Amino acid sequence: MKAPWNILRYLPMARRLMAAGRLPGLLFAVARKGASEGSRLGKLKEDLRLLQALCLAYWRGEYRAISPKAILSVVAGLMYFLSPLDAIPDWIPGIGMLDDIAVLAWVMKSLEAELDAFRAWRARQVPEKLAVVERLPANQALLEQEKSKDLPHSGD
Secondary structure, eight states, rough: OOOOOHHHHHHHHHHHHHHTTTTTHHHHHHHHHHHHGGGGTTTTTHHHHHHHHHHHHTTTTTOOOHHHHHHHHHHHHHHHHHOOOSSTTSSSTTTTTHHHHHHHHHHHTTHHHHHHHHHHHHHOOOOOOHHHHOOOOHHHHHHHHHHHHHSSTTTT
């Protein structure tokens, strides 16, 4: 399946965001927008939670069984979802979310095998561990600190 033209420009931005360690900021913004859009998202809200859980597990180093291209596509899709000035600006009543929904639907469909593998991984986790892995802390700084303290140190 060919990528929507409007997501292609987000792939380099996703690569830079990941390289700069700025995934926590993106995840907090996605959580805020997902909560504020409520009923406008429909089934997409569930998909958005799955993508967010995948990114959290990836950030924390708990789940790495995903290709670099796939995680970049997920991050690019989430960045597109957040952008208020995309192909159809979000502020246009009734249709503003249509392109966001289309891009996230493409991410879900094109990465179906990778997302199924993540779902299977989640199903194998004990609920207590999964709750910790997928929990957003109170603020972005706390999530950034979690990652920095988990990084391997020289001599380990």
